[in-house]
Amino acid sequence: MWDLPEKERTAAMPKTKRRPKHHRSLKQVLITTFVCAALSIVAIIIVLYLCGLRYQSFDTADGGNVKFFGLVDDSGKPKSGKIVYSFGMYGDVDTELGTINYSNGDIYEGDLKGLLKDGKGKMLYANGDVYEGEWAGDLINGTGTYKFVNGDIYEGSFKNSKKHGEGTYTMKDGSTYVGSFSDGMRNGEGSITLAAGDTYVGEFKNDMKHGEGTYTWANGDTYTGEYENDVCCGDGVFKWANGEMYEGEFKFNTLYGMGKYTWPDGRVYEGYFENGIIVRVDSDNGVGADPGVFADTDE
Structure with a gap:
């Protein structure tokens, strides 16, 4: 059999048909990518869930909240993980050990209810202050002892992490205040004993003597x-x-206004005082008070 020439043999062979190329649109690529990412996230969540990891949130006594991500026990209660507070603080919690290590260096050791400090506990503050006592709703509530790094000590009642109720505040020099507090300040009835020997018994408002009271100096x-x-x-x-x-009127810690001054020898002056000084001129000369009157009680 004679072979056909190369050119004719090539021409006689049937042509192979090529499949048309299908180009995926950008929309299809994005949809596929999104579906794959979503499935990956779901798979990760399932794996984390099966491993016991959870996200939870708890409300605090002052209206804030604490968010938790970490391990939980069989009943769903937090065991250990990360916590983030609504005011920006975060830290590591271990409910089995009863510890919280905060991002600012504070350390809590004690009872926890969920993620909240609740019951008896001790807080070691990064600045050196130490509180030991009762907690509720993640805040200092109840009775306890707060020791300041400067040496001052407060023992008494607290409300929402502020001194509130009856308590004793002892300063590092030995001076003390015993009495009522509200909103972190001396308010109500109380007494002060200074290290130098002075005492005050009476009313307070916003950490200041205000109202009726008696002040006794160390000199009598x-x-x-x-x-x-x-x-x-x-x-x-x-x-x-x-x-x-x-006996009379005072202004800014001085004898000021109408009053009566008595000496040990029986002399008495009744009249007007200004800046602690007896004023003995009449109102016509511009002082605004009558002349004072001296008297001898022995007569």
Whole structure:
């Protein structure tokens, strides 16, 4: 059999048909990518769930909240993981050990309810302060002892992490306040004993002597009367250790206004005082008070 020439043989062979190329659109690529990513996320969540990892949120006593991501026990309660507070603080919690290590260096050791500090516990603050006592709703609530790094100590009641109720505040120099607190400040009835020996018994408002009270100096002088914003202001009685006495009006810790001054020898002056000085001129000369009157009680 004669072979056909190369050119003719090639021409006689049937042509092979090529399959048309199908190009996927950008939309199809994006949909496929999204589906794959979603399936991956779901798979990761399932794996984490099977491993005991959970996300939970708890409300605190002051209206904030604590978010948790970590391991839980068979009942769904948090065991260990990361916590994030609504005000920005975060840390590591281990409910089995009863510890929380905060991002700012604070360390809590004690009872936990869910993720919240609740029951008896101790907080070691990064600045050196230490609190040990009762907690509720993740805040200091109840009674406890707060030791400040400067040496001051407060023992008493707290509400929402502030001194509130009855308590004793002892300063590092030995001075003490015993009495009522509210909103973190001395408010209500209380007494102060200073290291130097002075004492005050009476009313307080916003950490200041305010209202009725008696101040006794270490040298024996006493003042009983009205206070306003930590100073003698209003009606009162001042008795000096040497026997002298003033009864009348005060302003900014001085004898100011109408009053009666009595000396140990029986002399008495009743009239007007200004800046602690007896004023003995009449109102026509611009002082605004009548002349004072001296008297001898022995007569």
